[in-house]
Amino acid sequence: MPEPPVPHGLDARGFIEREGSLARVPHAFRPVVAAARDRLLDAFGTRLHSAYLYGSIPRGTARVGRSDLDLLVALLDEPADDDREAVRALGEALDKEFPQIDGVGTLLYSRARLLSDPETYDLGWFVACLCTPLLGDDLAEYLPRYRPDSLLARETNGDLALLLPRWRERIASTGDSEKARRPLVRFMSRHLVRTGFTLVMPRWNGWTSDLREMAEVFGAYYPERAAELRRAAEYGYEPVGAPDVLRSYVDDLGPWLAAEYARVHGVKAPRPD
Structure with a gap:
């Protein structure tokens, strides 16, 4: 049996380290991220609790013309069909305007859903470990630390x-x-x-x-x-x-x-x- 790669990605106490940061966003993608931030504020205003990047762009591994822009949006209330249409239209506009990305994917949830008990080890973990804060109050502050169990x-x-x-x-x-x-x-x-x-x-x-x-x-x-x-x-x-x-x-x-x-x-x- 082949040996697996040496384990990593954990801190000294064995918890999964949060990956990604705004500092790692490659220069070519920074205008896209800035536009996404501004347009999310325009689209949701005071209903927006927070927004996050995830995927290759905040990890610093994105490829120009090949990588997509991945966003997660948390609203103060439950998303409606109009909200889902808004993020779909926002994604289409960004994709057309910025050739350095190949599509936009946006996850849309309420703050209550992301912090709910059933989602603690699914969406909660996703936010706390795989998402990079872009706007608002970071929900990771309200979530536990996670082990790869x-x-x-x-x-x-x-x-x-x-x-x-x-x-x-x-x-x-x-x-x-x-x-x-x-x-x-x-x-x-x-x-x-x-x-x-x-x-x-x-x-x-x-x-x-x-x-x-x-x-x-x-x-x-x-x-x-x-x-x-x-x-x-x-x-x-x-x-x-x-x-x-x-x-x-x-x-x-x-x-x-x-x-x-x-x-x-x-x-x-x-x-x-």
């Missing part, structure tokens, strides 16, 4: 079996469009690699957001599936529009990973919605 693994990615039917519907909706399949390959590849990594995360006892390293860590514990996750990691960075890739995800790798996850960590606790 089985509880965190279960509550972050223990719902893959529930997602697979929705993925099949999304694949069917693309028809024969290679252009429509490419973002699906990127999204599903990343999700499967992260799920594979968190499956073994408690054994490795570390944290990383690098897809290739995630795949290497996973492969050290499941060598029979290592090549599949390495390919998925590459497609997470450089997606293809091949239908057979998507079929393999929902017919083979995804079901196997969901079953193994449930065996090792259990199933994610149901959410109110």
